[in-house]
Amino acid sequence: MIRCPKCQQVDAVTKAGIVRGKQRYFCKTCAAHFTLADTAPPAARSRHQVTIVDIARELGISKSTVSRALRGQSDIHPGTREAVMELAQQLDYQPNLLAYGLVKSQSNMVGMIVPEFRHYFFPEVIIGAQEVLQAAGYNLMICQSNESYQTEVANVKALMSSRVDGLLVSITSQTNNVEHFRALEKKGIPLVFFNRICPELDTHRVVVDDYAGAFRAVQHLIDQGYRRIAHIAGPPSLLVSRLRQQAYLDALEQAGIPFDPELLISYDLTDEKARIYARYLLDLPQPPEAIFAVNDPTAIQVILAAKARGICIPDELAVVGFSDDPISAIIEPGLTTVAQPVYEMGRTAARLFLETVGTQTAPTTRVLQTELIVRGSSSRKI
Amino acid sequence: MIRCPKCQQVDAVTKAGIVRGKQRYFCKTCAAHFTLADTAPPAARSRHQVTIVDIARELGISKSTVSRALRGQSDIHPGTREAVMELAQQLDYQPNLLAYGLVKSQSNMVGMIVPEFRHYFFPEVIIGAQEVLQAAGYNLMICQSNESYQTEVANVKALMSSRVDGLLVSITSQTNNVEHFRALEKKGIPLVFFNRICPELDTHRVVVDDYAGAFRAVQHLIDQGYRRIAHIAGPPSLLVSRLRQQAYLDALEQAGIPFDPELLISYDLTDEKARIYARYLLDLPQPPEAIFAVNDPTAIQVILAAKARGICIPDELAVVGFSDDPISAIIEPGLTTVAQPVYEMGRTAARLFLETVGTQTAPTTRVLQTELIVRGSSSRKI
DNA sequence: CTGTTAGCGCTTTCAC
DNA sequence: GTGAAAGCGCTAACAG
Numbered sequence A, B: 001m002i003r004c005p006k007c008q009q010v011d012a013v014t015k016a017g018i019v020r021g022k023q024r025y026f027c028k029t030c031a032a033h034f035t036l037a038d039t040a041p042p043a044a045r046s047r048h049q050v051t052i053v054d055i056a057r058e059l060g061i062s063k064s065t066v067s068r069a070l071r072g073q074s075d076i077h078p079g080t081r082e083a084v085m086e087l088a089q090q091l092d093y094q095p096n097l098l099a100y101g102l103v104k105s106q107s108n109m110v111g112m113i114v115p116e117f118r119h120y121f122f123p124e125v126i127i128g129a130q131e132v133l134q135a136a137g138y139n140l141m142i143c144q145s146n147e148s149y150q151t152e153v154a155n156v157k158a159l160m161s162s163r164v165d166g167l168l169v170s171i172t173s174q175t176n177n178v179e180h181f182r183a184l185e186k187k188g189i190p191l192v193f194f195n196r197i198c199p200e201l202d203t204h205r206v207v208v209d210d211y212a213g214a215f216r217a218v219q220h221l222i223d224q225g226y227r228r229i230a231h232i233a234g235p236p237s238l239l240v241s242r243l244r245q246q247a248y249l250d251a252l253e254q255a256g257i258p259f260d261p262e263l264l265i266s267y268d269l270t271d272e273k274a275r276i277y278a279r280y281l282l283d284l285p286q287p288p289e290a291i292f293a294v295n296d297p298t299a300i301q302v303i304l305a306a307k308a309r310g311i312c313i314p315d316e317l318a319v320v321g322f323s324d325d326p327i328s329a330i331i332e333p334g335l336t337t338v339a340q341p342v343y344e345m346g347r348t349a350a351r352l353f354l355e356t357v358g359t360q361t362a363p364t365t366r367v368l369q370t371e372l373i374v375r376g377s378s379s380r381k382i
Numbered sequence C: 001c002t003g004t005t006a007g008c009g010c011t012t013t014c015a016c
Numbered sequence D: 001g002t003g004a005a006a007g008c009g010c011t012a013a014c015a016g
Helices: A054-061 A063-070 A078-091 A095-105 A120-136 A147-159 A179-186 A210-223 A239-255 A271-282 A297-310 A342-356 B052-059 B063-070 B078-091 B097-104 B121-135 B149-161 B180-184 B210-223 B239-254 B271-282 B298-307 B341-357
Strands: A013-019 A024-025 A032-035 A109-114 A138-146 A166-169 A191-194 A202-208 A229-233 A264-268 A292-293 A317-324 A336-339 A365-368 A372-374 B011-018 B021-026 B032-035 B109-114 B141-146 B166-169 B191-194 B206-208 B229-233 B263-266 B290-293 B318-323 B336-339 B365-368 B371-373
Touching: A054 A078, A063 A078, A063 A365, A095 B097, A109 A120, A109 A147, A120 A138, A120 A191, A120 A342, A120 B021, A138 A147, A138 B271, A138 B318, A147 A179, A179 A191, A191 A342, A202 A210, A210 A229, A210 A292, A210 A317, A210 A336, A210 B341, A229 A239, A229 A271, A239 A264, A264 A271, A292 A297, A297 A317, A336 B206, A342 A365, A365 B011, B032 B239, B052 B063, B052 B078, B052 B180, B109 B121, B109 B149, B121 B141, B121 B341, B141 B149, B149 B180, B166 B341, B180 B191, B191 B365, B206 B210, B206 B341, B210 B229, B210 B239, B210 B290, B210 B318, B210 B336, B210 B371, B229 B239, B229 B271, B271 B298, B290 B298, B298 B318, B341 B365
Parallel strands: A109 A138, A109 A166, A166 A191, A191 A202, A202 A365, A229 A264, A229 A292, A292 A317, A317 A336, B109 B141, B109 B166, B166 B191, B191 B206, B206 B365, B229 B263, B229 B290, B290 B318, B318 B336
Antiparallel strands: A013 A024, A024 A032, A336 A372, B011 B021, B021 B032, B336 B371
């Protein structure tokens, strides 16, 4: 029932052809033509974003038609499509993703949970992931768990509430209980772990050959003639820590070097603790000749502590890290480190999600390769 | 019209009291009791997330009541509330933010657009902003414009489509046209610029006292006895660049040092170009005695270039940067720099958004203070 | 205290 | 080709 904008009558109104894409009406009482645009409410509120209904009303067509035209569906009159497109452009129409998501029950967002992003590693992963995801029409929602299990659970909940289509996560060092991830699996939400994976969960994973990389690193120290080699490990709760530590132990054993428990330290990966343990090792009655650190931030703290004590690197102490943080090339001497393709790890995790979504793929593990970069901290020849 | 699950009849059904929070019905034909849960469809699809309707059906109450209970509204029977809460917990119910956003026309998300996040600065801002926002119940959606105007426009569109409640942005160096931001203003979407602001837009801003900080930096170089001082500036399109550059010029003039145009270079802030211009300056027939760089990444490239040429810092060349990137304290010699409260900048931008949203506040500019940190790159006394 | 109804903006049958 | 109607999950009047 169309109401005449002038006399407010309904019964006297009849259709009167289409002019410039708009349905016109005629009121027999007023003897005047009008379009639906004329019946529109006076001046929409400024907060109101333009919708397909606005376009439809203005053009005197149905919102279904507008919707179809906007999505470039085939069964649409070219003229109509053009009119819709033009008006949409003119009105700066932006589709409402919330509404879209509600009906399609997908949000075009993927969530990412990382323990921190102060250091080089995670931001770089994010860059890689975001690139791939954005190209595929997805947006990334990033959360920091701050190494807190509680926060991680809260993050998962928040991302679930936002109905993300998938999750890329690197767990905290405190994550013992993984029920919050199991819940995702049950709901069929693609889950990709990277770097810090959950061994007890059979999901997609992206890792590097941590064991091999670490083994090569320690091997390199041994080759350089160092025998008393310490290891500052990450928390044993993380698989990466355990793998790198095991590689350390195995490399020593293979070289026939007896393991000295005094030289193995596990810690929580905070910068303050790194400083403390670095000093502790250097102050040992019989200090190590070399230190293999679980990651570059740790190794850098070791170098700084050694320099503060006037210890000469690499003559009195060799240092090796893991990841090839850009600082490794800047600090003096340069830090020998096990480079991992961080950016590629982000891209791979994103791609794994993309492959999974829709077609339920079986859990896949992608292993990327590392490479030992030898710099001055472990070799005089550089 | 309630249908009996047994005989499929409608007319023979009557209400029969409430048992354990659930509305019970009685079918006169079958002479049997049942609840609405019994009439539920067989096994919901696994992809189906639990909704308030599921809870309502299970409990035999209306979804409005569930909605009210969940939100802890007052006019709710304690027993009902408890039953709802318990079932929600048990079913791992997560409210659908898309639906919520649709009806409230707010998404509880705020967008952030930064030119990059490879260096220290922007990730640190993000950390600060996210902390404040998360505490207020908002999620952050981060986009990188990669210094591309096109990408920035696309980012704005994408965030608008996601119906973010506000935007925190640092523009690209190529942003000349600001119509995409004007459109936001028109729609009444809170917009906060930080660090790289848009002078032509009258919005909220968070900046540091760039001019004062830069002036102090150059003044410091002059005080240390350096006279031939170069400046590697950022692109003139950015206000920060222009301010720091003007401070450089003014400090020279105030000290009566004639300005040598050969010693002023503007560049696009990419690492490669930084390297190139650093070498260029060092290779001048009459090279500068000191270089004030627009930011720390630039200054670090200068130090690396100088070291590669065997130039002694600070004896033959002094270097000063801007921002106090952590690398500044690690590189040798330590980089003198103008520290700015980066983390605080993120927090402030977020707070400004929070203050604005709802109550339309007049455009505010918050100016944070900088502090000169003197290290070895500009002073022998350190 | 609780249920009913309408509607947020969009897609998707099902008709014509 | 196009329109009408239903529905995604939720909140918000408006009745009782």
